[in-house]
Amino acid sequence: MNDHTRYQPRMAWLITAMMLCFMLVNFLDKVVLGMVAVPLMAELHLSPARFGLVAGAFYWFFSLSTVLVGLIVDRIATRWLLLVMGIGWACLQIPIAFAGGVASIIICRVLLGIAEGPAFPVSVHAVYKWFPDDRRNLPVAVIAQGAGLGLVLAGFLIPAISAHWGWRANFIVLAAAGTAWSLMWVCFGSEGTLRDGARPAFGLAATHAGESQRLPWQKLLLDRSVVLLFLMGFCAYWLLGVTLTWVPAYLEKGLGFDSMAAGRWYAVVTVAGMPCTLIMSALSQRLLRRGVVTRVARAWVACGCMAVGALLLGVLVTAPLPATFKPLLLAFASSMPGVAVTLSPVMLGEIVPFSQRGACLSFFTAFGNIAGLVAPMVMGLFVQHYGADDVRGYEAGLLSGGALLAVVSVAGFCWLDPARSRAALLCSSARSVATA
Structure with a gap:
């Protein structure tokens, strides 16, 4: 070897x-x-x-x-x-x-x-x-x-x-x-x-050192699975942007906790995503190594976590819950989309040629960070409309993020298939080489 x-x-x-x-x-x-x-x-x-x-x-x-x-x-x-x-x-x-x-x-x-x-x-x-x-x-x-x-x-x-x-x-x-x-x-x-020596190379033959043929960026970035993975990252970064900027104010102004209690709850919300991401990523990897297809082991796991996050945010906003229970629900809800931030780059690495992988991962992060910029501003509009001390403004902003998660997770369940996209791009690359 x-x-x-x-x-x-x-x-x-x-x-x-x-x-x-x-x-x-x-x-x-x-x-x-x-x-x-x-x-x-x-x-x-x-x-x-x-x-x-x-x-x-x-x-x-x-x-x-x-x-x-x-x-x-x-x-x-x-x-x-x-x-x-x-x-x-x-x-x-x-x-x-x-x-x-x-x-x-x-x-x-x-x-x-x-x-x-x-x-x-x-x-x-x-x-x-x-x-x-x-x-x-x-x-x-x-x-x-x-x-x-x-x-x-x-x-x-x-x-x-x-x-x-x-x-x-x-x-x-x-x-x-x-x-x-x-x-x-x-x-x-x-x-x-x-x-990536275990995978078939793009094109009719791999070049030296395992490099694979480059594909036109338009064809690659418009692939159905690649588009969905970018959208999944966008949704996850949306909720992350809200968490980093507005959740402390939501806990203190919206839910009425004092500054010390709000700080402790914010730590809970922040830390909750760490074990969740590790556990779900390990589960996905275990499924994959047992022979479960990528669409199930990676795509459906990521989409399922996003759907759960959307559901929890819906419950947080619509159910008559005590204030002490809402931070716990928010902690679990905000931790779910983090799984997509982990598994989406892995699926991109599975789809794209090695020679374009680093660039595609960078585009994924850059697109996600647009959500990190926009989400706090959208949340701010909701808070300004209702008033800084009104919990409805904060929760309306959270619900908008939940709606994004719900829509993209359903689309992912229906159309996200990394193995199929890779095969389609492989065939397209082979045809291009054959007609060159």
Whole structure:
């Protein structure tokens, strides 16, 4: 067995652990500005509107950079790309720590957003090079837990650092964290050599090193399963965007919890998705390795979780439930779509040619992040219509997300079939080669 088909479990899981830490640092970088908002605004004399401008700067070119890096990620070794990203994250924290005004913070946050936009697709692409197709569900789920771990760690670490050394010290700590990860990656990081050798190559024959023929992007991105996977990611990121921005206010203003209780419930909502994603991904992988077809083992599992999430959100909004029960229901409802964020990239990796996989994963993340930008604004319109202290505004916004989940999950049950899409693209590629 050659290097392109040999699975090395020890090294594969080491790389997965490194990617978990990579995403943990990524989410710490994302949330730190919001968690130091009060002292930062006081020291720099910022109005809420001005702070909103500063906070939003991180996302100005986030999706654009994800797409642009996606176009080159299949041509550059992920080992070096990840190293450049890690070093860039670390370096961009230092100027914020010593910033004397808003302009320098905005510039650094814009550049940080550009550097961090491609983090998830590049890390997934790197791990795919170490795992065969039927073993990818669980490692991708593990990588995704970096987000939850980062949020939990931020909740404990950032307030403590701010209390002892001031808000600026957080950015020094994050610079050190980025530097430490980069040094570890230099020591232990390596490029995977698995090239989907167990699957038939696109075209009449594979090229050297297991590379497969490239397909026209129009044909690939308009494939029925690919479109549905992008929509599933969009729905999952929609609910994630609402969770990160409006759920704390919903718990405190809408449900009437005090700030401490709201904080504890928010931690429950955030953490609930971690075991759910791991369990359902492991179940999907177990089904797959027992010979269950991909449409059932991956597509129906992901669509089923989205449908359950939609149902729970409907119950949350329409049933006469006590306030103490609603956060628990929200925790389970918001955890379900996270399974789609894990399984959708795995199904994309199954469908698309190896030579276009990294780009397609980046497009998936960029499209999902559009929902992360739009969803908080839509939620804000509902809240503004009913009033910030009226629970109906928050729950109307949650119900809109549930409606999206319901529609896309039904479409997925009906038409999402990765194996069929791969076969159709394979035949199309073969015909193109034969007529060339």
